[in-house]
Amino acid sequence: MSALGNNASMRSLVEEVAVVGISCRFPGSDTPEDLWKLLKRANSAVSYIPDGRWDNNFLRGLRESESQIIQRGGFLADVAGFDAEFFNVSPREAAMMDPQQRLLLELSWEAIEDAGIRAQQLSEARAGVFVGVGGDDYSTLVREQGPDGVSPHTFTGSLRSIIANRVSYFLRATGPSLVVDAGQASSLVALHLAADSLRKGDSDVAIAGGVTLRLTPHHSLAAHRFGALSPDGQCHVFDARANGFAQGEGGGAVVLKRLQDALADGDAVYCVIRGSAVNNDSGGSQLAEPSARAQAAVIREAHRLAGSNPRDVAYVELHGTGTKAGDPVEAAALAEAIGSLRQAGSPLRVGSIKSNIGHLEAAAGIAGFIKTALCIRSGTLVPTAGFRTPNPYIPLDELNLHVQTSVEEVELDEPTLLGVSSFGVGGTNCHMVLSAAPAAAGASGHAGSTRPASLSSSPPVPLAGTQDVPVPLLLSATSATALQGQAARLSEWLRTDAGSANAVDLGWALLTTRSVWNHRAVVMGAVGDDIAAAAQGLEALAVGEPSELVRTGRAVPPVKPVFVFPGQGSQWLGMATDLIDASPAFAAALQECADALAPHIDWDLRHALRGGTDAPDLERVDIVQPALWAVMISLTR
Template structure:
């Protein structure tokens, strides 16, 4: 279609996704989310036994929403108890997204880093009100204010960029991404955290969705299937860390994918406040792809809003077909899918989960199955619209071409958002640069605010390494030393082989003594103590440092200088 031919004069500045984090049902981080998606698993189930008071209907639940290391973030236990768990969760996820990007959180102090959080739920406020005046403390106002979910992150990290909670209904978190990208393009922010959160803490919020007629009585989301009869609620949170692509490349940041353009609008007047509009959705798609400078036939995959409702699915399909289906070659149907079939509908955080799925598909150059699709919805003419639901794991279509995908998210009140993503083929290699290989020992350093925290870090590192035996020990050591915050309680594991290092980290996690493991506590501002003294005479010998010259190019280069 001519209106979507690439036009650099109108293309938006490219924005890189350089870090991400998530806490989702059966997925504590993006790596676990990718395994869940690739294996075609559903995280929908009964409420966890440890969370009484939830409705008995199936959903995508987190096992625990109460855990929080208040001391780590400088929050008193009393204040932490008054904070909405959504606020606590997003503090943790902001930190994890920065670590994923290999950025020290302390390095962002006084920077124009923005924070944009999509959030619509206030279940914890409802719980607090159940206690009447006895439940109100001096921390209640800040603990329950949804704006503070973003503001608390800015305060804790010392960020001076925009800081805002976004509420456009179920499209809130994708709109947060759109607003963050626009802030970066205007130069208002130099970097931005964008995401969303939604926790289901009281039965009333589920009852409201049920009485609206939005929930599936079967407890499954049948997106684009003939059985489509409503969605299943999910919960969790996620962040992406965004940065202008030119800055990310200059800084050597890892790049998951590139946000080429985005758009948002509203349906205006329709047959009803909650009834979506095909015309409105078509227009937001056209705006997004015009701004991205991407032609319709170049788009290979779209992550649907895909709620699995009788009304919503056919309207979304018709809009996609009208904008991206027309003009496609035979056999080149647009692939579509919905992460809601895996983890449920996270409502205010739904869009960011769809973005994570699409970003991971681009990074791994694979498409993953959309679940619960057996019989095509008879109200969707798939062949005429040139759409095909993704049903298995396979390579991205036309892998020799640039990978282009889109993500849609629509609010109950008609606010629509769509973002356009692509791969980044000339970016830096995945993972930290490898340290020079040699025959000497490699140190792995860990730290935490307590000895227990160090052990916990060690346990997570063990799990990470057991799943990735191919990782280079020196590269892991460099990442631990250069891209992690340093706290008072510290440990160093030294070894000459990956097996020695892993055994040492495992012993540290279990609190057992082991050779090559040293623990201790640094005293900030304390008196310095001499570690080494080099007198400059009497300790030299012929051939000194020749071995180091042979195994360390860095040392050899400095010696040459």
Template sequence: MNGERGDEKGLPAGEAIAVVGLSCRLPQAADPESFWRLLRAGTDAITEVPEGRWSSATPTGRTRRGGFLDHVDRFDAGFFRISPREATAMDPQQRLTLELGWEALEDAGIVPTDLAAGGRVGVFMGAIWDDYVTLFHRSATEAGEHTLTGLSRSIIANRLSYALGLRGPSMVVDTGQSSSLVAVHLACQSLRRGEAELALVGGVNLNLVAESTVTTEEFGALSPDGRCFTFDARANGYVRGEGGGMVILKPLAAALADGDRVYCVVRGSALNNDGPSTAMTVPTTAGQEDVLRRACADAAVHPSDVQYVELHGTGTKVGDPVEAAALGAVLGAAREPGSPLPVGSAKTNVGHLEAGAGIVGLIKTALAIEHRELPPSLNFERPNPDIPLDALNLRVQSDLGPWPDDLRPLIAGVSSFGMGGTNCHVVLGESPVRAGTAGESESESESDQGSTPVLPWLVSGRTEAGLRAQAERLRSFLEAEPGLRPVDVAYSLATTRAALEYRAVVASDGAESARAALAAVSAGQPSASVARGTVARGGLSAFLFSGQGSQRLGMGRELAGVFPVFAAALDAVC
């Protein structure tokens, strides 16, 4: 089966979907780069609930740990042309989705403001909680004109489509904890059918009130220790996390033709439900085996080719053994004895993002493929006695390390399961064109030439404060990445960023001079290397007819009657 429908790397011909952009907002990780550093370092972001987050005390002390975002109440409404009154009525999950969408598009090298010009761009979001509705009713605030849209879960996706002028499918998916990975599956189908040419796909989850945590605790899902012990003998539940993530998906053929950076490729996916079980929320090995086999078949991948699986891995006493048994039966059994399949779970780092858990696992795996390293899964000391890892031919990736076979195509699976039995598995693979292989000799020859031309670096913001913040962010980025080529920075700023109203142009002949000029922009100080200006909103034009006695009534009538080009131009001006 491997390679029957694809190219020399076995990619399904005409069906593979490229991941060309990433964004995330996670505990102690505001972007994919910081998330990768967190993963690679083998640390977690689990803390006590932030002071003032929950206005009511929780019945027990053990529910007060989780993965939380800082300043979840802050939002730059003006950036998205939203009034303060409407922003106050909006569920913060809507606000977070707007931010994630903008950042993911920029990461993909797509100017967000250009998408309204046309094309079918879809939005697929996973979300399950309505904490903000609870806050609204608790506050006894009277309903207003923005209340309905502000509190409706469907608007989480629709808001992004409206803000960017996107005309493709737009939906919120709720299949429980598998929601965001199911959104990926649906988005890939939409792209393959031609309903969408580009898709923004993600999931969000915010723990705004104590009630949703108490409900989860009463269900019996939370760990009393405030840790997720995936596949470990201490497994006793999970710890909740919050935040969100988004990916930009595009048909692989189009991404390669456009020269896009491809983090990884969605080779295939599958979706099913457990059906009958001992209880509605008890998973079944048969259901998970089926979804694994179907995903491999859809991806034209033999189970033995899978080199890593990002687990659903909640660390529950019932769920972990079921997931391990299914993986062993389908993937472990297909491997050579004594060559166990590495597995891990990001829930040990940032908590269980529930509706957003699947997209977090996908982003982690995409970064692992991009960096060609497997980060450690935390909190594992000895296996759950109901998980015979050796017999299943599995092993927990407890240390930072290489892929099992870097010489073979990197292929990984990502699993996500809803508590109602909706299972999703996605098969990811590396791009057929590895980043950095093209153009290396060109860049080397350019650097050998010595001198760097003076280049314009463009920075903009909706407001003066926004412009300064962007300048400071770029300056900090240059300090953290000293090896960047100035021409690449200039090109990216000019072609992959929206040109907003408040603008600055930094004339730079290298990173050092650019940092100094950007510091001046950030501080609002003058600099000989900086030109500043603002653009009138809407680009309005005015025409002045000077008079001076040379005009008469109807003077252009004869000309318009004889020359259609003049008549059309005059009509356009009028």
């Protein structure tokens, strides 16, 4: 265990922002748990584009070498799957939605569940949504289909702004809702804006993140011909083999609160955003040429706003693309802003998630941020995959930098600082200063390095006398199949990551921090620290087997009566006259109708219904329709 920083600066909780929920979908990792395993093992998820994703005719029109290069990268196995019914989207509309919209809906939901927030609560708060997005490949695909490819849902399905707005609509969130396109810095800039919105009071809770999906080969080919892609499809960050970046796709989302609110709510906090800044390099000799001066300036500004000292930074998650031009510039900027301030022999540790999953461009910043948040939460730094020999243009010792190449447990508790950088090709630079949460925020604690289902929330007060009492575990879902999936997920968590899970805490979290759906189950067997029996019940529920520990059912929502009124032709002479005499409610309602009709007619309603020699003709259109209306209204009463 090594100490990596010391910072005693004072600052206000009001100005700090807590990360209370995380979700991700990255190459080789569908959850934060998967990502953490990938990072600790220093694995690379770079491979080839899934079969059938791109137009083969387009690829056949390229030189073989070009075709091979652009097909390498970190890709998601499935970008088409989507539970449209869960998100109240019709199948036809879902088919016309940009998959980036669909992905962000899923990520946002998973993040708020991880934060222990019921979706209904967001409609009662000013919840903001901030998303970094760059590509619009789906619009390209729609245009290629010609006029027949355009449907009534194409307009909202293809607008980039809707990627954020769709989440706000589904959650009934009323705070700011916007998409940021700042090139490769987009998602970290979105996170910067989300934190600022909380500080200013525009939002009380915020969802921030980014998505990138590579649905056509056009952008990849453009990046290759620009000279940005690595021929071998790997990001050799700060390495002598640096020859371009590996492309990647996916997305991530985080839930933010003001730190003082998170502490008051008893939230488990991944990390704290101390401050952040954005600038632009104003252009070098070329539009895409990075500037060490501007990158150093944005780092210093982020620390100024955070009230912190750059010399106290223990680790920086690099933009780290592995390009010949970008890496040396970023190294020089870090040396100027941080490395030169640290003691000789105590280098600044650096690394980049792009070595694991490729460059997600608009979503790259949120990927690096999530990696750093997991490092802080676990007190562990992870390797930069594939690093071998330092880039000869990056004299690490001279710059007082060190590329992290091993899994290392370190003291990352407050007040140690970490940084995250993200830079756009057009010169937009963003840097963020992070730290661990105050000790008070760790009272509940996440289970393991992350918590898959908000299972670390504790009751607000100790529940005396409950340690030996069986605690029901309550699960719910939108379908029987989904309920089994919930049971399987919780069972897996208990089997692998539960640690010191306590039945009361677990039951309380499931009861109070999850949205409630109609398909429900109660699993018994959890007592105190012994949850083995409950795990057995969950396993049975997951595979649909009966168990004495499990009860399932379906909650039927309250049914409201529906009244169907008949049209003309259903009348008969004497209708409703028995009710006029026998039901005071009916008679009173009919009299109200008669009084309402009186100024407009020259006949008597009751007389028309009872009939007689001098009664109005009930078969007349101008009589039967008001008469039927009055009878139906009175029957309803």
